[in-house]
Amino acid sequence: MSEACAVIGIGQAKMARRRNLSIAELCREAALRALEDAGLEFSDIDAIVLGKTPDIFDGLMMPELYLADALGAVGKPVMRISTAGSVGGHTVIQAAHLVQAGLHRRVLCLAYAKESEGDINWAVQGGGIPFASPFVAGPGGYFALHIREYVRRAGAPDHIGDLVALKDKQNAAINPYSQLSEGDITLEQIQQSPMLWDPVRYAHTCPSSDGACAMILSASDAVDSTSTRPAWVRATAVRTEPATAPWRDHTNPLAGRECARVIYEQAGIRDPLREIDCAELYIPFSWMEPMWLETLGFAAANGGGWRMIDDGGTRPDGALPVNMSGGLMAGNPTSSTGMLRMAEAAMQVRGQAGAHQVDGARTALGHAKGGASSYVACMLFDATRPD
């Protein structure tokens, strides 16, 4: 590590079915807001990093070429990052590394999805591959297995998934970029929503969205602290494990545990629950919150996660507010989903999160995961410049 690096601009597009916008217009909406936030123009940007899930998700090949004009990228270095759902997280980390390595002073990174133009439920099936499952279970039919294993191992009661869904839907209702606005939903309504993949109910699942997120990362000598409150990048980590590794622990993935270990080591954090003020985690199914609390070291393995939730520990007034933006319950534009987690963490330490601001947040964790929870990216942001 080398150059200090900070987030100085964040822009989001409203999550919804954006049928009135092209992909380029959707991306530009987020990019222009990030530039406005940073007080910059496209001409101030040295390089662009675009994050996108596999092209099959919305059917546009090599979007980094098509989007060059919309993102002011003509004549500049452009890099495309592609993993799975985690890609937005990896994209911000790549942008940070370009700055930290001293290659560029200001990097714009952006991730988008326009799922209304594709069929993501079909795309994620991955059918027709040798040894693929001969039947179709649907997108939750894979993760529900791991959730049930968590429930068995941790002895989690049925209502934990309901409590997380309720909290995230209430948080999403005060996020102006949210696709869903279900702040009035009751615990009973969540518990009565249809069972899709036992133990995952309809109200435990995230929507499919169009959306975009852009962030501008800057070297310290290009940060004007008088006009922009920076979110300093304190630690970054990326880890990947084979989804098919023998006896892989799906409920507490090694890639996630390793990311947490590296992040805390880099930042010198010994007690994450006390030293981190809030966390924005990648939770497409509410039941994953207790799992990731344990994976990321906020709670003891095999049950600490659900007990923390049961005690209200992850609510906005809890010991560790989790998913202040509503998380994926606010929307899941797959590529941007990972970046939105990082953006929300950075917004918190910048004091920029509006109605969902955690009072006095100075250190925040962003987490993105993808594939079979086998790709993981984590970032720690701080209001104070690291030494």
Place this chain on the structure above:
Amino acid sequence: MSERGAIEDIPTIDRFVFPARAHYEVTAGYTLSGALRALVDGRFVGQVSRESGRVYMPPLGACPISATATTEDIELPNTGVVIAFCVVRLPVHGQGVKLPFACADIMLDGADTTFLGLIQECEVEDVRIGMRVEAVWKEAAERTTSLASVRYFRPLPEPDVDIEELRTGRQAAWEENRA
């Protein structure tokens, strides 16, 4: 003249069907070819890593534990254990199975990896983690180089297995499998 973006005198098209077809051929490769041909014969064939001792079903051609290639086939039985499962109640296009059905991670006896299998011949409420199951194959004429050659898995009248004990018990096999 109306505002830009507000052209209203054209018909609204919400959806159209474009009959595109992508024809492609898959080369399964050395490792998977053996396993897929075995399915035609109604047999499970995985691979064993002589470096780590782990047994792969389906075989991947590589062992992520030892980071070496696997080249040695190993015949596996028709029986295994439910490692995890869920009950699917959501209709999805192309499903082809009556709802609700149980979908399970199945680890064949002697293997260290799982694959997704359908559980039938029991109520979905009776499926358990640790349940012993066996494969029910299609008739020989119906079998292909696909996992669809297995009609489904059904429960065996045997006591459940403790997953943690099963995992611990595999360590002796890994030692034995090392060349």
